[in-house]
Amino acid sequence: MTQIDINRLGKQAKEAKYELSKLSTEQKNTALCQIAKDLLADTQQLLHANEKDLENAKKNGMNPGMIDRLRLTEERIQAIAQGILKIVELQDPIGEIIESKTLENGLQIEKRRVPLGVIGIIYESRPNVTADAFGLCFKTGNAVILKGGSDAIYSNIAITESIRNSLGKCGITKDAIQIIQATDRAVTEEFMKCKEYVDVLIPRGGAGLIRSVVEKSEIPVIETGTGNCHIYIDEFADPAKAVPIIVNAKTQRIGVCNACESLVVHEKCIGTILPMVAAALKEKNVELRGDEEVCACIDNCVLAESQDYGKEYLDLIISIKTVKSIEEAITHINQYSTGHSEAIITENKQNAEKFLNEIDSACVYVNASTRFTDGFEFGMGAEIGISTQKLHARGPMGLKELTTYKYAITGDGQIRN
């Protein structure tokens, strides 16, 4: 696929966005229902396409965990269709009047919520993201250009084709969703320079993918999802809260960005609460990597290297750092965190408020698991990703975060003095 092709997709998406921004909520919901119905009807085609991806994956020696993520089944296709139907129920943010005022000179200013326009999404492996990301972008009147991982290319194309056909049936431009059907990196790099047509780029995937997009993109990027999340056991922590929260945050699901990767422990708790936490984590087969103070107190603890504190393990491993004060804890966390989610376990209100104020992350918790950082848990009803940057949106991004605003100003001949 050459640069000219990418520009063609871009041009088509730009044309589509004007049409999509005008659709009523009812038109969008009707189309989403049709799409969900047709995805189910197309189950055999989708499974057939997915089979090709699975064969390639086996040929390439992909590990069984990854192959499982890649696999579509009838149940998973039903879940994808269900996901689309859930988006129907969500409130459409487009058209909201955010602010409205009349200036002294009589100019009426309205700040109106509008779609971002064309959203590019670069993602890895799981094919359900194709339908999911489209659904959220479409409900907010955006056109989307998808660049999925090469592993899932046949599945992604099949899902996209099914959706495009449904859109056609509803009399809506098929270019509401387009997929880049190439797998080489040069094309992805061309895509990231397609500033003329793409308004925003959202990478979804591992740290390597996200770093590469941030470095190379000329399109504004929303950085998502790397989470080196910390939990700080304060000197005033209640062990009855500390143990279950830490076990939950570390082990309830290990491969996710809101899982806990590092403990920071007040030195007064090294001999008291930490042994209880360590025992509970070891029961769940978690490897502990601590500094010297920790290793002196806890059996079978590996001595941490300094780079351990910067690692998002996504595995049954946790790093542990001793500090002398809450100030040192905050400094350590602000140095190593990726700005995602951090928690303090404390019964001291002042320390809790200090932590909430001074930790520079999207989501800061007192006495709760970091695993709650999630659009569904936060009551947004859906999530396109979790922003770890500060521009535009921070933390879980739902429908509203896929919109921007414009000023509509009405006068009757006003000129500036």
Added chain:
Amino acid sequence: MTQIDINRLGKQAKEAKYELSKLSTEQKNTALCQIAKDLLADTQQLLHANEKDLENAKKNGMNPGMIDRLRLTEERIQAIAQGILKIVELQDPIGEIIESKTLENGLQIEKRRVPLGVIGIIYESRPNVTADAFGLCFKTGNAVILKGGSDAIYSNIAITESIRNSLGKCGITKDAIQIIQATDRAVTEEFMKCKEYVDVLIPRGGAGLIRSVVEKSEIPVIETGTGNCHIYIDEFADPAKAVPIIVNAKTQRIGVCNACESLVVHEKCIGTILPMVAAALKEKNVELRGDEEVCACIDNCVLAESQDYGKEYLDLIISIKTVKSIEEAITHINQYSTGHSEAIITENKQNAEKFLNEIDSACVYVNASTRFTDGFEFGMGAEIGISTQKLHARGPMGLKELTTYKYAITGDGQIRN
């Protein structure tokens, strides 16, 4: 200045931001008053430093208009101090609770407004931007690193030193403002990669500067200020509004981003309203560059080349394009606009609403001059720039646009199922 030095500034700014985010509104206002007072007291030092810049400018053959922009006088220093005092009066957005709710599981979620952190500003020529940009960033609890144009380097350093001394007097970290005292491009490029320490980069200046920052920065950028602004004379336009609005938008100040650069005219108005507009513009010495239809109707009109429609002249020149319908006008404008400000002149409500909805720009006007796109005119009290991108902020950016939010979540032991 080497990469190590840039990193040192970054590290200092990052430390400063934690201190600044904790300042009360009163502490910030007291410091701003001190700064305004000290800038006046330092008038002679500032004029002396400015003299060096002016000498260099003359040596380098800078044109008189640019030299005037560079010049400081006692009056201009008073205006700079007044500008700082005006920021004192503005409401501090930091600490606002944007949303607050309690989930079914008892978790309390607060969405709190917080500073962005460290803001980098890359700007050209006028030294007043140094104090102005600092004042807005400081009032919102942000640390700022400035990289001004080499033309104004001595003036910028002198203003920065004055402000740093005032901060010191108030017991506030001087690193709330730092300036990059180097003028070579390599340093600017290092700065744009300083992602570890700088949260947001705002370029202020000409189209070339902004394009270069967008292409090279790894830090999230807010694009500002290039304005190829259009006014569309609809077939239902009232000439009594069209003529004064267009003359105002084109000629009231020509070197600014919200000036009108291009007229789009419904073919029915070519022989009716356009001649009146053309006569009024010619009286103000504006050169007209139109398509063939326009040239056939208007005397002394230069035939426009296709690239004329994409030009931000910032000069006494205007391009004129004929269209057959409002749809064609909207398509033309959305193709050539920089997403800044566009206006329609019409008495037809349906066309007005269509234009407001379908033009993809930050500010869209009905029957008013594009010159109103301005933070002060919009009642924000101040302006750091006008965003022409869609992420984070669109249109004039005041204090609120220099903030982000964080989620503060308080529980009593909640874990995720």
